[in-house]
Amino acid sequence: MNYETCTVLLFGHNENLEQELRRSGMIVDVFADSGLCGSLKDASANSKAEFFLTLRADGGFMPADVLKVADALLADPSKVYLGERTLPEKKSLPQNVYGFLSGLEAKDITTSLYGMSREFLETISCIKAKDGAFFQNIPLVARAKNILVESVLVESSTNETPGWNILLSTGKLYQVFIKFSIAAFIAYLVDIGTFYVFQKLFSGMDDEFKILTATVLSRILCSIATYLLNRGAVFNSNAKSTGAVVRFVILAVGQLVASWLLVWGIGSLLGGGDAVNTMLKVVVDLVIFLASFTIQRDWVFKESKGLLK
Structure with a gap:
C-alpha cells in the first residue's frame, strides 16, 4: 500500500522505529515527548499530509502496528483509529469504571497509537490537557465531536493493566x-x-x-x-x-x-x-x-x- 500520504508524529526518540517507518514510505516528524497539544497544532498547520498517525516512541509499538492502523485509515478515512495492544484478558475494575463513564469498549485505553485524517487532527489538536492525559483524552473528545473511533488490534502486547490513575488523570472523563x-x-x-x-x-x-x-x-x-x-x-x-x-x-x-x-x-x-x-x-x-x-x-x-x- 502507498503510505506517502501518511505522516507519523513520533513523540520521543526511537531510531529503529523511525527508520523502519521511513522505509515504508511514510514521513516521520519527531517531537519531544512533551507539549503534545502544541506539537499537534504545529503539525496540522505546517504539514501537507492527508493522514496522520501518532505514537509515543516508548509505547512498545512495532512498525507493523503503525502500518496496520495506517491501512485501516487509508481504507476508510471517515473514522479515527485506535491501535489496541493485547492486554490481560480480564478487565480490571478501573477499566470497567472507565468504560462505564466513557462508553469506550477498547481495552487499551492508555495507547498512544492513533490514526486520523487532517480534518480530525485539526479538531482533536484543540484538546486542552496535560501531556500525561493527552492521548487518553483523544477518544473522549472524538466522541464529544461525534467522530467515530474504531479499535484496530495490533501485534504488540502489554502486561500493564490500567490502574486507578486512569480515573484521576483527566476531568474530561x-x-x-x-x-x-x-x-x-x-x-x-x-x-x-x-x-x-x-x-x-x-x-x-x-x-x-x-x-x-x-x-x-x-x-x-x-x-x-x-x-x-x-x-x-x-x-x-x-x-x-x-x-x-x-x-x-x-x-x-x-x-x-x-x-x-x-x-x-x-x-x-x-x-x-x-x-x-x-x-x-x-x-x-x-x-x-x-x-x-x-x-x-x-x-x-x-x-x-x-x-x-
Whole structure:
C-alpha cells in the first residue's frame, strides 16, 4: 500500500522505529515527548499530509502496528483509529469504571497509537490537557465531536493493566456524567416530590394501585424534564427527533414498570407505608439512574456517526 500520504508524529526518540517507518514510505516528524497539544497544532498547520498517525516512541509499538492502523485509515478515512495492544484478558475494575463513564469498549485505553485524517487532527489538536492525559483524552473528545473511533488490534502486547490513575488523570472523563447527574437531580426532585404528593392524593386506593398511579404520573413529569435536559444540555444530540423520542419513551416505560414493581414488591415485604415506599423509591431509582446513563448515551441519543467501537 502507498503510505506517502501518511505522516507519523513520533513523540520521543526511537531510531529503529523511525527508520523502519521511513522505509515504508511514510514521513516521520519527531517531537519531544512533551507539549503534545502544541506539537499537534504545529503539525496540522505546517504539514501537507492527508493522514496522520501518532505514537509515543516508548509505547512498545512495532512498525507493523503503525502500518496496520495506517491501512485501516487509508481504507476508510471517515473514522479515527485506535491501535489496541493485547492486554490481560480480564478487565480490571478501573477499566470497567472507565468504560462505564466513557462508553469506550477498547481495552487499551492508555495507547498512544492513533490514526486520523487532517480534518480530525485539526479538531482533536484543540484538546486542552496535560501531556500525561493527552492521548487518553483523544477518544473522549472524538466522541464529544461525534467522530467515530474504531479499535484496530495490533501485534504488540502489554502486561500493564490500567490502574486507578486512569480515573484521576483527566476531568474530561466525568464531564458528561456530571451534566447527566445535574439534569437527573433536577428531574428527580420533580419525580420524588410529585410521587409523594400523588400518594397523598390517592390515599384511598390499595397500596398496589396507589403506588402505580403515583409512579405513572410522577414519571411522566420527570420524563419530560429529563428528555429536554439530556437532549439539549447533556448529550448535545442531533439524532432524529422522532427516533430519539420513541427510544426515550420505550426507556421511560421500562423504568416506570421496574420502579413500580420493585417499590411495591419490596415495600410489601417491609410492611408498606408512604414513608417506606418513598425511601425505597430513592434506592431503586438510583440503580435505574446508573443503568439509564449508558442506555441514553449509547442508544436513545445515539447518532450513527457518533458511536465508539
